[in-house]
Amino acid sequence: MIDFGLLASMIVAVGVPSLLAWWWPLRTYTQPTGFLDVALIPALVGVLVGRIVTVALDDPTAFGRAASGEIGELLIIRSGVEFWPGLVVAAALLAWAARGDGVPVLARLAAIAPLAMVGYAAYEAGCVVRDGCFGPASPIGLRPPGVATTMVPVGWLMALAVVAAAWGVRRLALRGFSPAAQLAAAAVAIAGIRAVGSIWLPHVGDGLTRQHQTSIVAAVVALITVGVIVAREGQTLVSPAASPPDP
Amino acid sequence: MSDETEPETSDGRALPRWLWPTVVAAAAIAAGFLASRQPSLPEFSAEGPPVTLPASGELAPIDPVDLQGILAGQEGRPVVVNIWASWCAPCRAEMPLLQNAAASYGDDAVILGVAANDTPSAAADFIDELDITYPNTFDRTGNVARALDVSAFPTTYVFGADGELRAEVRGGISEQRLAGLVDDALAATETP
Numbered sequence: 001m002i003d004f005g006l007l008a009s010m011i012v013a014v015g016v017p018s019l020l021a022w023w024w025p026l027r028t029y030t031q032p033t034g035f036l037d038v039a040l041i042p043a044l045v046g047v048l049v050g051r052i053v054t055v056a057l058d059d060p061t062a063f064g065r066a067a068s069g070e071i072g073e074l075l076i077i078r079s080g081v082e083f084w085p086g087l088v089v090a091a092a093l094l095a096w097a098a099r100g101d102g103v104p105v106l107a108r109l110a111a112i113a114p115l116a117m118v119g120y121a122a123y124e125a126g127c128v129v130r131d132g133c134f135g136p137a138s139p140i141g142l143r144p145p146g147v148a149t150t151m152v153p154v155g156w157l158m159a160l161a162v163v164a165a166a167w168g169v170r171r172l173a174l175r176g177f178s179p180a181a182q183l184a185a186a187a188v189a190i191a192g193i194r195a196v197g198s199i200w201l202p203h204v205g206d207g208l209t210r211q212h213q214t215s216i217v218a219a220v221v222a223l224i225t226v227g228v229i230v231a232r233e234g235q236t237l238v239s240p241a242a243s244p245p246d247p
Numbered sequence: 248m249s250d251e252t253e254p255e256t257s258d259g260r261a262l263p264r265w266l267w268p269t270v271v272a273a274a275a276i277a278a279g280f281l282a283s284r285q286p287s288l289p290e291f292s293a294e295g296p297p298v299t300l301p302a303s304g305e306l307a308p309i310d311p312v313d314l315q316g317i318l319a320g321q322e323g324r325p326v327v328v329n330i331w332a333s334w335c336a337p338c339r340a341e342m343p344l345l346q347n348a349a350a351s352y353g354d355d356a357v358i359l360g361v362a363a364n365d366t367p368s369a370a371a372d373f374i375d376e377l378d379i380t381y382p383n384t385f386d387r388t389g390n391v392a393r394a395l396d397v398s399a400f401p402t403t404y405v406f407g408a409d410g411e412l413r414a415e416v417r418g419g420i421s422e423q424r425l426a427g428l429v430d431d432a433l434a435a436t437e438t439p
Contacts, residue, residue: 204422204425
């Protein structure tokens with residue numbers, strides 16, 4: 001059964017930043033390159049790895065069944081894709097491609113980060129056609145199918161916050177902050193937004209969801225990274241090697 | 248990109264710049280429309296004399312009248328009815344979530360599985376393998392699936408405390424969707 005909600009979300013997650021790239025060109029490339037050319041394969045591989053990690057955590061025996069031809073469980077995306085492992089693998093692929101092009105890895109990742117954040121925001125905004133974004137009951141909000149009350153579309157609020165963060169990361173680039181500082185700021189923003197958003201998303205039981213736990217850990221790690229960068233670079237956060245993109 | 252050369256067709260003609268955004272927008276709108284279509288709920292609710300909830304691991308054979316009786320016996324609390332089959336991969340993926348939900352909601356809400364389009368032995372082995380302890384039944388004639396208009400496996404139905412059907416989710420259900428639907432049904436129970 002095709003999950004059309006997920007399909008729509010994936011299309012906007014890749015399509016919106018691809019369109020935005022017309023105005024926010026990828027300056028670290030030696031020739032005109034579209035966001036789609038750069039990000040599509042890493043994004044797809046990231047989703048696949050995220051799915052494999054989810055299956056490994058939830059039911060490792062599924063791999064045994066997949067080996068005997070029952071691959072259905074591996075392809076059921078709705079039941080979960082781990083965000084952070086997928087993101088790390090996608091970033092690693094981008095870094096590998098940058099190295100192959102002879103471009104500084106951090107500079108290229110930093111150039112892509114705001115567009116990738118906008119793509120993630122578009123994915124979150126598409127939550128109204130997936131299962132995923134309705135928070136607490138509220139007089140102002142949307143009414144999900146099968147629910148009598150209106151609920152706050154937390155995913156939309158998260159999307160707005162991520163777009164604002166992407167703009168902020170872009171401003172850091174324009175002001176000449178080092179690529180490492182831009183990337184650390186992006187990681188803090190995404191982890192923080194996911195951690196805070198998770199507070200209001202419905203879940204079964206009283207404990208924290210895995211999304212909530214991993215986002216808190218990622219936020220702490222990213223904050224420590226920012227601290228290390230600030231301590232190392234001190235007052236010279238502006239990297240002389242960085243070539244700030246044109247406004 | 249603003250300085251990007253126009254993409255070309257195989258015979259060298261440039262494609263119009265508006266083509267790509269139009270294709271993206273059309274694809275997103277089409278997929279979003281398909282995703283947001285809501286099936287009309289089947290006419291099925293609690294009815295008739297109350298029937299006791301089956302014991303854990305029993306896999307009692309039922310027909311639609313039995314299911315309506317089970318729903319009648321549980322009036323006063325929401326009931327989640329999950330239609331599943333042992334050959335269905337998404338069913339296997341979501342049943343641990345339903346088990347977790349059964350433990351978390353306790354007596355506040357009921358999780359009830361209905362194995363359909365399956366054999367009793369395969370269904371029994373399946374719930375044993377997954378250590379499922381919430382009540383399960385077996386649709387022996389296929390009439391339960393027909394009465395509920397089941398068109399995909401799994402399908403999950405949420406009945407309110409009044410025994411009326413409130414929601415249907417075709418395909419696998421996420422934790423967030425399940426929690427949202429049950430919490431909403433519980434809230435309706437508290438504020439009739």
